[in-house]
Amino acid sequence: MSANATASLDTFPKWLQHNAAVRPARPAMRHKDLGIWKEWSWAEIDRIVRSYALGLMAHGLQHGDKIAIIGSNRPKLYWSMMAAQCLGAVPVPVYADSVADEMAYVLDHAEVRFACVQDQEQVDKILSVAERLSRIEMVFYDEPRGLRDYDHSRLQAIGDVIAQGEGILFADPAAVTRLEQAIATGQGSDISVMLYTSGTTGRSKGVMLSASGCINAAKDTVAFDGLTDKDQVIAYLPLAWVGDHYLNYAQALVAGFTINCPESPDTAVNDRLEIGTTFAFAPPRVFESMLTGIMIRMEDASWLKRKLFNYYIEVARQWGEKIHNGESVPLLARLNYMLGEVLIYGPIKNVLGLSTIRIGYTAGEAIGPQLFSFFRSIGLNLKQLYGQTEAFLYVTCQTDTAVRADCVGPATPNVTIRIDENGEVLYKSPGQFVGYFKEPEKTAETMTPDGFVKTGDAGFFEKDGQLRIIDRAKDVGKLNNGALYAPKYIENKLKFFPNIREVVAFGQGEDSVTVFINIDLVAVGNWAERNNVSYGSYQELAGNPQVYDIIAGHVAEVNRQLADEPMMARSQIARFLILPKELDADDGELTRTQKVRRGFIAERYASLVKGLYDGSSEAAISTEVTFEDGRKGVISARVKVMDAKIWPVTATPSQAA
Amino acid sequence: MKPLRQIEPGEQLLNVENVSLRFGGVKAITDVSFDIVKGEVRAIIGPNGAGKTSMLNVINGFYHPQEGQITYRGATRSKMRPHVAATQGIARTFQNVALFKGMTTLDNIMVGRTLKMQKSFFWHLFRHGPAMNEEIEHRKFVEEIIDFLEIEHIRKVPVGKLPYGLQKRVELGRALAMEPELLLLDEPMAGMNLEEKEDMCRFILDTKEQYGTTIALIEHDMGVVMDLSDRVVVLEYGIKIADGTPDEVKANQKVIDAYLGVAH
Numbered sequence: 001m002s003a004n005a006t007a008s009l010d011t012f013p014k015w016l017q018h019n020a021a022v023r024p025a026r027p028a029m030r031h032k033d034l035g036i037w038k039e040w041s042w043a044e045i046d047r048i049v050r051s052y053a054l055g056l057m058a059h060g061l062q063h064g065d066k067i068a069i070i071g072s073n074r075p076k077l078y079w080s081m082m083a084a085q086c087l088g089a090v091p092v093p094v095y096a097d098s099v100a101d102e103m104a105y106v107l108d109h110a111e112v113r114f115a116c117v118q119d120q121e122q123v124d125k126i127l128s129v130a131e132r133l134s135r136i137e138m139v140f141y142d143e144p145r146g147l148r149d150y151d152h153s154r155l156q157a158i159g160d161v162i163a164q165g166e167g168i169l170f171a172d173p174a175a176v177t178r179l180e181q182a183i184a185t186g187q188g189s190d191i192s193v194m195l196y197t198s199g200t201t202g203r204s205k206g207v208m209l210s211a212s213g214c215i216n217a218a219k220d221t222v223a224f225d226g227l228t229d230k231d232q233v234i235a236y237l238p239l240a241w242v243g244d245h246y247l248n249y250a251q252a253l254v255a256g257f258t259i260n261c262p263e264s265p266d267t268a269v270n271d272r273l274e275i276g277t278t279f280a281f282a283p284p285r286v287f288e289s290m291l292t293g294i295m296i297r298m299e300d301a302s303w304l305k306r307k308l309f310n311y312y313i314e315v316a317r318q319w320g321e322k323i324h325n326g327e328s329v330p331l332l333a334r335l336n337y338m339l340g341e342v343l344i345y346g347p348i349k350n351v352l353g354l355s356t357i358r359i360g361y362t363a364g365e366a367i368g369p370q371l372f373s374f375f376r377s378i379g380l381n382l383k384q385l386y387g388q389t390e391a392f393l394y395v396t397c398q399t400d401t402a403v404r405a406d407c408v409g410p411a412t413p414n415v416t417i418r419i420d421e422n423g424e425v426l427y428k429s430p431g432q433f434v435g436y437f438k439e440p441e442k443t444a445e446t447m448t449p450d451g452f453v454k455t456g457d458a459g460f461f462e463k464d465g466q467l468r469i470i471d472r473a474k475d476v477g478k479l480n481n482g483a484l485y486a487p488k489y490i491e492n493k494l495k496f497f498p499n500i501r502e503v504v505a506f507g508q509g510e511d512s513v514t515v516f517i518n519i520d521l522v523a524v525g526n527w528a529e530r531n532n533v534s535y536g537s538y539q540e541l542a543g544n545p546q547v548y549d550i551i552a553g554h555v556a557e558v559n560r561q562l563a564d565e566p567m568m569a570r571s572q573i574a575r576f577l578i579l580p581k582e583l584d585a586d587d588g589e590l591t592r593t594q595k596v597r598r599g600f601i602a603e604r605y606a607s608l609v610k611g612l613y614d615g616s617s618e619a620a621i622s623t624e625v626t627f628e629d630g631r632k633g634v635i636s637a638r639v640k641v642m643d644a645k646i647w648p649v650t651a652t653p654s655q656a657a
Numbered sequence: 658m659k660p661l662r663q664i665e666p667g668e669q670l671l672n673v674e675n676v677s678l679r680f681g682g683v684k685a686i687t688d689v690s691f692d693i694v695k696g697e698v699r700a701i702i703g704p705n706g707a708g709k710t711s712m713l714n715v716i717n718g719f720y721h722p723q724e725g726q727i728t729y730r731g732a733t734r735s736k737m738r739p740h741v742a743a744t745q746g747i748a749r750t751f752q753n754v755a756l757f758k759g760m761t762t763l764d765n766i767m768v769g770r771t772l773k774m775q776k777s778f779f780w781h782l783f784r785h786g787p788a789m790n791e792e793i794e795h796r797k798f799v800e801e802i803i804d805f806l807e808i809e810h811i812r813k814v815p816v817g818k819l820p821y822g823l824q825k826r827v828e829l830g831r832a833l834a835m836e837p838e839l840l841l842l843d844e845p846m847a848g849m850n851l852e853e854k855e856d857m858c859r860f861i862l863d864t865k866e867q868y869g870t871t872i873a874l875i876e877h878d879m880g881v882v883m884d885l886s887d888r889v890v891v892l893e894y895g896i897k898i899a900d901g902t903p904d905e906v907k908a909n910q911k912v913i914d915a916y917l918g919v920a921h
Binding site: 033034035036145146148149263264266267270 | 796797800801803804805807809810812863866867
């Protein structure tokens with residue numbers, strides 16, 4: 001495939017036609033339905049999408065109209081996006097699990113005329129807020145179950161729309177010509193898709209992405225990772241999330257590979273195993289639950305298997321990453337590792353459906369170095385990327401040979417990154433957004449005058465050119481001594497210890513950094529059981545002097561790591577305490593997505609924060625708690641405050657980034 | 658026996674007339690009459706030991722009442738074997754899940770298709786030719802049920818390993834595999850948490866809508882009963898004390914007394 005042949009392809013419908021011409025028989029999509037994988041080739045999909053587009057045209061869908069896509073990863077919903085784009089309409093994928101109210105906001109704000117939804121559940125949600133959505137004319141659905149008795153004046157099955165369009169395909173050459181023209185006149189500057197941000201900070205915003213932007217970005221990463229039409233992905237991430245639209249939809253059209261839609265979200269793991277995917281993306285928690293699953297099953301395995309597993313995991317930990325990074329490794333270790341591959345690593349990867357993965361990415365939050373190393377050491381090519389919706393995903397990603405857990409890699413090809421004077425990461429990328437829909441003032445806030453986009457994240461470049469993200473820019477502050485203070489960075493470092501569940505760091509406008517720690521009741525409880533430490537409650541275990549010693553060790557280790565980092569060496573943890581209660585969303589201490597509400601906690605535990613800074617060895621607290629059954633009560637405690645070991649600064653502080 | 662009639666929605670599907678059932682000297686059911694109309698959800702409620710499960714067993718042909726008669730699809734009977742009831746379109750689930758624990762979800766539901774299999778045991782022994790075609794056809798039907806009940810992820814899991822709520826769902830699946838005209842559910846939601854109950858309610862209503870199945874259910878969760886059912890019959894000590902719409906039953910003084918007790 002020459003570059004010239006594809007250079008003029010600046011919209012996804014053109015790529016669809018291209019794929020149908022170049023690789024008509026290659027599988028474009030699969031969906032497991034009623035226990036059987038159904039397959040569609042590029043030629044078949046091209047034909048279906050044309051019919052679908054003709055059907056939508058008959059319903060009056062026009063260039064520039066918005067069409068909502070709501071549901072899980074189903075071929076018909078992907079076709080809906082393609083068909084809409086053929087006509088120059090803009091698909092607006094919406095999170096399928098959002099409640100009717102949130103959905104109403106997005107549908108109303110995006111001014112959608114039509115909605116393509118998966119099933120009765122989504123239809124019901126739209127109908128329940130229908131009076132607020134005067135613009136919606138028709139709702140198309142994939143699964144007819146439960147919808148038979150609904151009023152079909154504004155409701156139609158997607159299958160019927162396609163069938164209707166197929167009739168037009170044969171009967172009405174004029175309409176077909178109009179469709180051909182619509183596809184041919186589609187321009188790279190047209191808005192290709194509108195993705196709403198998840199809205200963790202305020203209301204969600206509609207991010208408008210141009211067709212050529214999307215395609216250029218996808219071309220870069222397809223070339224970067226060497227993706228071809230032989231690759232397989234499983235589509236299980238939300239359609240509304242940039243990750244799915246990019247990694248699956250955009251890259252599949254540009255590289256011509258196969259999108260496999262699982263039977264249901266619950267079967268994704270098993271379906272991945274059946275398909276043998278070659279390119280995968282998963283947030284850290286997915287890998288975490290895989291590892292936990294293996295560990296729990298190994299506990300129940302026979303003595304011999306357990307011994308073998310432990311031995312070879314140790315071998316992998318020692319040599320695995322070195323072997324895969326191409327470093328020099330003694331021959332015997334190499335041979336032993338190969339034996340381990342046959343006995344342990346291979347079977348583990350097989351069970352997890354990871355055997356055939358060439359490239360795996362993780363992103364979204366910080367990944368624990370041990371977790372990351374585990375998967376890398378057994379031979380999974382797991383890498384990190386950093387990105388956001390506004391960039392159309394990629395800002396940075398790691399190459400196959402330079403992977404580390406604490407960084408997110410150098411800038412992706414054709415992306416320019418700049419760190420501004422506050423440490424905030426700015427970028428300019430081929431896929432970068434055109435603007436927020438109907439919110440030019442917010443667009444202006446996010447852009448610099450010279451066209452860079454502000455990420456809102458603070459970070460800096462390591463010596464090897466990899467970007468390291470430390471925190472949200474607005475949370476990064478300075479200590480009184482002028483040292484850079486990044487609370488989440490410190491918190492994450494501590495949270496990588498299995499014994500520590502939650503951490504809250506303080507330090508903004510103070511002389512030193514101090515932390516609240518929540519121990520992990522399962523991990524520490526397990527330790528207590530093995531060491532004959534008896535305890536009656538979380539509070540009792542949290543106050544145990546031996547537990548304090550363990551945690552002090554973890555804090556000292558983090559300080560040691562911080563001391564090695566020029567940027568962070570002066571913000572080591574001075575003092576810490578273990579909270580007598582677990583932070584809980586019911587008490588307003590965490591958000592519903594389990595993020596720490598630092599300000600609220602500082603206020604609520606003011607007496608403890610004071611204790612951290614006034615040098616006393618104990619602080620008293622009395623606070624209200626909500627019990628599991630909804631009753632409220634008060635717990636009071638005297639909490640021990642401990643000084644942490646501070647390490648001499650080993651690295652010379654460089655100029656603040 | 659008279660050939661069974663096809664019953665239209667709204668017509669009487671089953672009529673229980675003056676049925677009495679005794680075990681030795683114990684009167685389980687005394688002179689109870691009620692009917693079930695095609696297409697409705699009919700609840701049978703009552704305090705513990707009121708004779709609800711016995712009533713289902715009578716309808717199902719498992720117990721044979723000493724007095725009274727049962728008319729099902731226009732044919733009156735006094736005695737019937739359970740497998741005859743099954744061939745005539747009555748399926749049921751049990752209060753204490755009665756699945757084959759060592760078999761997978763898929764196999765358990767396939768069992769529900771046994772009565773629909775035409776080819777002989779020997780054909781199926783070789784699993785070839787016509788027998789294979791038949792199996793594929795039945796498998797397709799079973800897969801539709803699996804899709805309907807959203808249990809794809811446990812298709813190949815032995816049911817003994819499954820949590821209780823899912824086992825109940827598999828049991829419903831097996832009953833549905835028989836394509837029943839009348840589905841008897843004995844406490845389909847016992848021991849479930851709120852979310853599982855909500856799911857189960859949805860499946861029951863969807864079953865009624867999608868397959869046009871008439872449903873008779875025993876249930877203790879009054880919220881569920883009042884929401885789901887079209888008509889409710891209330892038993893106490895084997896005697897019918899009320900019969901009517903959920904609202905009528907709720908307002909009935911005898912029912913209130915039976916459930917809350919009366920001051921003596």
